[in-house]
Amino acid sequence: MTKTTKRLTRTMVYLILLLASLIANLPILTMILNSFKSNSEILTSKSMLPVQWTLSNYQFVNEKSAFWHQFGNSIYVTAVSLLLTIVVGALAGYAISRFTTWISGTFSVLLLLLQMFPIILVLLPLFVTFRSLHLTNTLNSVVIIQTATHLPFAVLMFKSFFDTIPKEIEEAAWMDGCSRWSTFSRIVLPISGSGIAAVSIFSILFSWNDYLIANTFIKKESLMTVPIGLQLFMQQNSAEWGSLTAAATLSTLPILIFLFFVQKYMAYGSAAGSVKG
Numbered sequence: 569m570t571k572t573t574k575r576l577t578r579t580m581v582y583l584i585l586l587l588a589s590l591i592a593n594l595p596i597l598t599m600i601l602n603s604f605k606s607n608s609e610i611l612t613s614k615s616m617l618p619v620q621w622t623l624s625n626y627q628f629v630n631e632k633s634a635f636w637h638q639f640g641n642s643i644y645v646t647a648v649s650l651l652l653t654i655v656v657g658a659l660a661g662y663a664i665s666r667f668t669t670w671i672s673g674t675f676s677v678l679l680l681l682l683q684m685f686p687i688i689l690v691l692l693p694l695f696v697t698f699r700s701l702h703l704t705n706t707l708n709s710v711v712i713i714q715t716a717t718h719l720p721f722a723v724l725m726f727k728s729f730f731d732t733i734p735k736e737i738e739e740a741a742w743m744d745g746c747s748r749w750s751t752f753s754r755i756v757l758p759i760s761g762s763g764i765a766a767v768s769i770f771s772i773l774f775s776w777n778d779y780l781i782a783n784t785f786i787k788k789e790s791l792m793t794v795p796i797g798l799q800l801f802m803q804q805n806s807a808e809w810g811s812l813t814a815a816a817t818l819s820t821l822p823i824l825i826f827l828f829f830v831q832k833y834m835a836y837g838s839a840a841g842s843v844k845g
Contacts, residue, residue, distance in 0.1 A: 596820070603814040610809050625814035633805075634789065635815050638797035641707060643822075645782070645793060646775040648711045653718040653771045654764060660719070661726025662752055666735075676724070683720040687713075691784050698785065709785040710793070714775050722767045729763035730756065765830050776823060794819045 590597070602610050603625050605618045613619060629635050664672045694713065695704065703709040733756055741751040757764075779795040786792060792800065801815055 599813050600817050603810060603817045605810055607808065607810050610813075622810075625808075625810040626818075628808065628811040629815045629818065633797075633801060633811075633815065634792075635794075635797060635801070635818065637790065638792050638794050639819070641791060642776055642793040642795075642819075645707055645710050645714065646772055649714040649718065649775045650768060650771045652711070652715045653722050654767060656715070657719055657722030657767060658726050658757060658760075658764075660723045662730050662756065664723065665727045665730035676727070679720045679723055683724070687717050688780065691780070695784055704785055705788050705791060707786070707791055710778075710782050713781050713785070714771075714778060717781075718767075718771045718774065721770060725767050725770075726760065726763055729760040733759055769827070769830060772826060773823065 598616065601616060601618060604621045604623070605613070606620070606622055606624070609619060664676055698704050698709050703712075737755060737759075738748075738751050741755055742748075746754070777795060778793070779799075782793045783796050786796065789800070798812070798815060798819065802812060805811060
C-alpha cells in the first residue's frame with residue numbers, strides 16, 4: 569500500500585468518525601443552536617442554523633431567573649460530594665487492597681451488593697430519618713446521600729488500581745524512612761491518577777445531573793440545584809423555548825469543560841502500577 573493510499577484511507581476513517589460524532593451529538597448541537605434563536609424562529613424555521621443570531625435568551629436567563637443561584641448550589645453539592653468520595657474511597661480502597669483478610673473480602677462483597685441496590689428503594693426511610701435529624705431542606709443532606717451512593721463504586725475502583733501497583737514500590741519507600749501515610753499520599757495516590765479521574769467523572773456526572781435525590785430532600789427554591797431549577801423554569805416559562813435551551817446549554821458547559829481537561833488522564837491507566845528502574 570502506497571503512502572498516498574494510506575493517507576486517503578486515514579482521511580476517510582477520520583471523516584467517518586467525525587460524521588458519526590456529529591450524528592451522536594446532534595441533540596446537543598441542536599440545543600446549543602436553538603439557544604441563539606428567538607422563540608418564533610424555533611417554532612417556524614426549518615433551518616438548523618439560526619437565521620438571526622441573538623443573545624436575548626441568555627439575557628432572560630441572567631436577569632429574570634434564579635439560574636445562577638441554582639448553579640452555585642450545584643457547584644457546592646458536586647464539589648463537596650466529589651471531595652468526600654475521593655478521600656473516603658481512596659482510603660477504603662487502599663485498606664482493602666493492602667490488608668487482605670476475611671473482613672476485607674466480606675466488605676468487598678457487601679460493596680458489590682450495595683452497588684446493585686437501587687437508591688430509590690431507601691429514599692422514603694432516609695427522608696423520614698433526615699427529617700427527624702432536621703437535615704431536610706439542606707444541601708448537606710443531598711451531599712451525604714450522593715456520597716454514600718458513589719462510595720461503593722469509588723472504593724472498588726480505587727482497589728482495582730491499587731492492586732496493580734507493586735508492593736515493592738512501597739517497601740522501597742519504607743526502607744527510605746517514609747511512613748505508610750507518607751507512602752500512600754506521595755507515591756501510591758499520584759500513580760493512581762487515572763483511577764482518581766475515573767471516580768471523579770462518575771461522581772461529577774451523577775451529582776451534577778441528579779434530580780431524584782435533590783428533589784426528594786430539597787423543597788426550598790433558594791436551595792434548588794440546576795436539574796430541579798430547569799424543571800421549575802419549564803413550569804413557569806413553558807413557552808420560552810429559547811430561554812430554556814439557553815439555561816440547559818449553560819448547565820452543560822461545566823461538564824463539557826471538565827471532560828475536556830480530564831479525558832487525557834484516562835490514558836494513564838495503562839501506566840499505573842509500573843515500576844521504574
